[in-house]
Amino acid sequence: MTFSRSNSALEPGEQGIDGIKMIIDTGFIQIRYTDVLGKFLAKYVFGTKETFDSFFRDGIGVDGSSVKGFASIDDSDMLLVPDRSTVRIFPPSLLSSERSQLSSNYSNTLFAVIANVYQGFKKGRLVRDPRYVSQHMEKFMIENNLICQIGPEVECFVFDNIIFNHKNNNDLNSDRANDNIEYHEPKFVSVEGYGSDCCKYPIRRKGGYDAPPFQDSLLEFRFDVAEILRKYYSINVTSLNQEVASCGQIEINFIHSALTNAADRVQIYKDVVRNVARKYNKVANFMPKPLFDKNDPLNGGDNGSGMHTSISLWNDSSTTNIFYDSDDYYAELSQIGRYFIGGLEEHAHSLAAIVAPTINSYHRLIPGFEAPVYIAWAKGNRSAVIRIPINERNNAKSKRIEFRAPDPAANPYLAFSAIVAAGLDGIKKTIDPGSPTDENIYKMSDAKRNSLGIKSLPGSLEESLESLKSDSDYLKKCFDDELLETYMVLKYEELTKARNKSIAQELCFTMMFKQRPFQINLKTSNTSIAGCIKQKV
Numbered sequence: 001m002t003f004s005r006s007n008s009a010l011e012p013g014e015q016g017i018d019g020i021k022m023i024i025d026t027g028f029i030q031i032r033y034t035d036v037l038g039k040f041l042a043k044y045v046f047g048t049k050e051t052f053d054s055f056f057r058d059g060i061g062v063d064g065s066s067v068k069g070f071a072s073i074d075d076s077d078m079l080l081v082p083d084r085s086t087v088r089i090f091p092p093s094l095l096s097s098e099r100s101q102l103s104s105n106y107s108n109t110l111f112a113v114i115a116n117v118y119q120g121f122k123k124g125r126l127v128r129d130p131r132y133v134s135q136h137m138e139k140f141m142i143e144n145n146l147i148c149q150i151g152p153e154v155e156c157f158v159f160d161n162i163i164f165n166h167k168n169n170n171d172l173n174s175d176r177a178n179d180n181i182e183y184h185e186p187k188f189v190s191v192e193g194y195g196s197d198c199c200k201y202p203i204r205r206k207g208g209y210d211a212p213p214f215q216d217s218l219l220e221f222r223f224d225v226a227e228i229l230r231k232y233y234s235i236n237v238t239s240l241n242q243e244v245a246s247c248g249q250i251e252i253n254f255i256h257s258a259l260t261n262a263a264d265r266v267q268i269y270k271d272v273v274r275n276v277a278r279k280y281n282k283v284a285n286f287m288p289k290p291l292f293d294k295n296d297p298l299n300g301g302d303n304g305s306g307m308h309t310s311i312s313l314w315n316d317s318s319t320t321n322i323f324y325d326s327d328d329y330y331a332e333l334s335q336i337g338r339y340f341i342g343g344l345e346e347h348a349h350s351l352a353a354i355v356a357p358t359i360n361s362y363h364r365l366i367p368g369f370e371a372p373v374y375i376a377w378a379k380g381n382r383s384a385v386i387r388i389p390i391n392e393r394n395n396a397k398s399k400r401i402e403f404r405a406p407d408p409a410a411n412p413y414l415a416f417s418a419i420v421a422a423g424l425d426g427i428k429k430t431i432d433p434g435s436p437t438d439e440n441i442y443k444m445s446d447a448k449r450n451s452l453g454i455k456s457l458p459g460s461l462e463e464s465l466e467s468l469k470s471d472s473d474y475l476k477k478c479f480d481d482e483l484l485e486t487y488m489v490l491k492y493e494e495l496t497k498a499r500n501k502s503i504a505q506e507l508c509f510t511m512m513f514k515q516r517p518f519q520i521n522l523k524t525s526n527t528s529i530a531g532c533i534k535q536k537v
Contacts, residue, residue: 088233134413239253376452
């Protein structure tokens, strides 16, 4: 399943790539692609009818050494080859309203497309391209007669401003090892929060969920985002909520889709939210935990932002949900679904390095803020890292497994692929997830959790990376050794640069990518998943 080619900005007779060709005469094209850490980059080209075909056939060059994680400077020539099915008209409302004199002779229509990354000199796909990882995972599943559906729930904050105040106006990107600058905590400004000069109806800490309209300052904002997603990207929104935290936390959900498509949608969604925020003179923030109290992390601050991810597995004709079993009284969950959960539990520590990939991620993963901490599963239990939604009964289409550890800082192509790879490993190895935990794990004593065998997620990025170093075999279905090594290098450099830094620097400084050798032990695994499922269904 890929992006629908329909786009309401095009006439009915102009749908798809041929329709785009008919309406492009002379214009600009925005090419989007994602670096290893998840940044959604954009390149722009000027196209004509004569150059259009060659552009979509041959792509356009890009300097891979300037893209985080792609290449070293001595082997940096690469190509961005557009995925024709993703061509869209960029929402005009998100373009600058002021046009330069130079551009006044041209239409302000901008076309956008997502590209796949190739090595130069016809050496094939770049294995470090995150989109290649998800496409490779989909290919693996098709070979095993499977289709995966992913439904992400991406939370974020929309602040009125973030004020970074530090002495002497020194550069927060400084690489100096002995930097004695005194940094002050950033100030988050929101009309919904206590202490704001323009706040009339403040929302209390942890009191934002489904706030009434007179308190909800972002209602029109969410409507605008949903309409742009529907009209220009064919992404149908299912719900658009004010979330639990104060200070403008939102969640906009959209219909589940295939793995690569779901990751594309997350990137587009985050991009649209940021651009709409800019038009509203606000700041969108996708950090996992922007509001926390470093002096009292368990009681201060407010809820963080997650990217809870729902997964379902289907046969290759999309007629049978393999996770559904009407005879299962507990949660209508099949044995295959339980094995999938077993794989998630088995690899939860190493998965955390990919789905909760930043230092700030582990400020979110603490008790008391509805964030998952404990490796357990149950139906309808949000204190466990794996939840089986049971809003409906006797509905095969809605049966899914929700993995609650991911956050919006994750690269969605890598995160979704790793989640599915872990679950498939559980199916292949028939890993028993144990009994469900049908009580509030946060309120359990340590002794009781230990007696039930309930472990915790890693407490830091460093811990999760150490787990990934020793537990990565299951990722071989989709992650190349070269990509994993690069990812680890980037993350360890992030840790090195962040050590002894303040939260102000953590919020805003950008890590520089430097290529250097890094060795981890990786093995291959080629056992058929299809055979395992066929035997167990």
